Amino acid sequence: MRMRKEESVDQTAEEAHAYTPGLKVKRRIIVEKTRRLPIEGEVLIEKGAKVDFETIVAKTEIPGDPLIIRADELLGLPTRDVPTFLIKKIGDDVEEGEVIALYSAFFGLVKKELKAPVKGTIESYSDVTGQMIFRSAPIPVVVNAYIQGQIAEIIPREGVVIKTEAAYLQGIFGIGGERHGILHMVAESPDETLTEDKITPEHKGMILVGGNLATYGALIKAIEYGVKGIIVGGIRGRDISKLLGFEIGVAITGEEDIDLSLIVTEGFGEMEMSHRTFNLLKDFDGKQAAINGTTQIRAGVLRPEVIIPYDQQESGSFADEPELSGGMKPGTPVRIIADPYFGKIGTVSNLPVQLHVVETGSKVRVVDVQLDGGEEVTVPRANVEIIEE
């Protein structure tokens, strides 16, 4: 499918920006993770300390939930009279079930008690509404290290920055939060489908790598056997909805109530995993990895990730991979991310300056791409992403 060029004179740009940032697939980089409490608290670890996935690095307490009761109705009293019968003061700590107000009349024939509904504090009483508010006990919150590494920085009262040498790759979409486990290749090639018969009880606690698709049956079997995570090229939209019990409307995930984290590297449907991603994962077969399916596609995008920390003894001497300049020029490796060439990989051969008319009739900026198979195609610049090498 070639496009008609709008003008006969070709001009090319030396460099252009890809509109879609590429996904990172890095064999060895320094990964820094900031682990921060939601509100201020206590940092439990010192700079330089080595941490494991589960090490607790900071803790705090958040104020408990408030609970409202209608004290006047429960005591059967006019709203303004309630304070007279309180036997505990506003601000007092109370145990669950403790009597906090007592009303008796007719020489004790009518007797009503008001009991604390939770352990906590009596926060307030309103003589307008008759509402009494209790604040339940503070809720402890802890933050773990999530990855193996070393504490590089302490953020006073908030958290830490952990540094580690690791292989690092991003997925395009994921579900489920942070988990860790042994990385295990189930697929032998990037175009192999992960089906339920390939998942066994021995995979408990592991992160499995599939090829072009994980079937619904495979997802269910993985949960049944206690698999921690699945990394795969594609997933069917329908299967995600079936698994979660609801349809994902916007790509903001990570809080799903599910015992499995899923990292999708290419997209929805049957999609062969990029060879580069597959080969990298294969090289780390049997290593411990941390994964996080959290995805936020909006301003301040968050992609799901796989972090495979290097063993401590392996670290020390490596060249940090250069960061990509962000520019796209002839020779830059790209992946096409929309039909009709979805998933195809190639290199930029030309960046025409002129707008081109595509099949839809729209005039757009385009890029010529030499596909790995040798074919040259022209696609809108918005429909490629740079492969970061």
Next chain:
Amino acid sequence: MSSTKGSSLWQSEKEIDFTSQTAEEELKYILATDVGSTTTKARLFHKTEDGEWRFLVAGESPTTVETPYENVCMGVRNAVREIEELTGLRILSEQGTVKRPHEDGYGVDFYCTTSSAGGGLQMMVAGVISNLTAESANRAALGAGSIVMDIMAVDDERPDYEKIRRIRNLRPDMILLGGGTDGGTTTLVMQIAELIAAARPRPRLGASYDLPLIYAGNKLLHKQIETLLNDKFAVSIVENLRPVLEEENTEPARRAIHELFMEHVMSHAPGYTELMGWTDLDIMPTPAGEGMGMQLIARIENSNVLRVGLGGATTNVYSIFDGRFVRSVSANLGMSYSVSNVLKESGIENIIRWIPFDLDEDTLENLLKNKMIRPTTIPQTLKMLLVEHSVAREALRLGMEHHKTIAVRLKGVRKAQRMIGEMMEYTLQESYIDMMKIDVIAGTGGLLSHAPKRIQSLLILTDAWQPEGVTRFYQDSVFMMPHLGVLSTAYPDIAWNVFDKDCLVRIGSVIAPRGTAKLGEKVFHIQMKMPDNSVVEKDMVYGDIVKIPLGEGLKAEAVLTPARHFDIGAGEGKVLETTVEGGIEGVVVDTRGRPLVIPEDPAERKSTLLK
């Protein structure tokens, strides 16, 4: 009789002081910007030698609200620099501010801006009864250009702990609390106020200031509200939104929202304090600017207008009907980030019904989810374009359904003296928006603006909203509605002139009789006396749609004769003689029926869609 105040223009401290404003005739250059969530868009307007105000040039640059920049002024400077490069006119001073006035070929005479950076103004509103005071609070907040994150009411069926958790998790920029008519319920208002107090939400932008809360409820409670909330919130008290059930008074709340937006929210956003010092008018939320731009059309043309901004993440619908302005925001109906949510809300079968070729449900779902995760991609194939246009029809349909739940007559009026429980019977009030009385439909947003052919966007809007009678269709040429909206608060004539000449593209008119019949049945006759005095006549059968060329700026005298059970605006079977305006796509005569019925048989459906 219900009455509504508050449909007037947004005004602020800076705007009201017209005495210090430069006289219109002394102006030569006006700069306006919109600091959007991703792009800052600068527009330069100038007075031509003929004394006419026109749009001159646009400059755009990424917004710099997030790390590592954290100063919106950088994005504004970059966008203005692009204008400088394109025009050769120097605008920025040596200090990097907007130089005013224009002297010796340097600077501009006036500068104003809108902003939705950092997610715009996000509010939570509360009232006593969902479809009375809470609904009025919602309308006030939406009209002020905010995104309403949640609407709380005593009767909204959520348990208290759930409401409290929700308030705590939302972290709104501001809360608007209504409730009770003046002299009416006090207990229920205090109940919801105590709930908000107990939740103690923290502001989104930095935790170092108190969250603004506007109280616009029963006036008997001013003291109690202050006592309860003053140590936890920055409380402002304004006139009641519903002083009596028969009246909605949203203007004081809207003004307070604007002032607090500037004072508390914007001043904590990175770089805004500096930007505020550059502008001649207060910074306005982008949707408020856009809403005001729309009021320009309605005021000048004295028309009922519907307008939609179909974006990547949200769908904003604005209506001006019999002088009443209402805005709705469907936060998760959009064509890229939220495209999958359109599928979820509409149901896959409703999208498939618009697709004129075979496509199975699984493939469609995967296509849309891939668009969701790579939202900046654009359709390269005709099939993908048609899929996106099908989704757009559903996003617009749902956006209008949502809008109609807000554009309703005041509820609870006739049962004013009865119990609250009985008032809640009014939940199914019909919207006052009558498509037969809509004169103008205007569209904007990436998909509509970038549709390869204008007729496509006209048909998308026609299928989705099903206009009846004779309706004119407009579209934005360049995105500048918020710019012109904010400018119109100071210089309405200049804003209208630019709007009319450079902003609006007149696509054409749609003529569609209301009624249904059997396919092929004769339902309509149209006779048009064209500007060259030639006469075009057509007999239309049910299920037809045809286009009659009539260029932009041209008018034709039409005699429209519907069949016995059809109505074109004068009543069933009655002839309407009217003037029809042309446009770049001419006049579309649509006798596919109202309501529009898409055949269920796949072959028949495809043939209908391909007409």
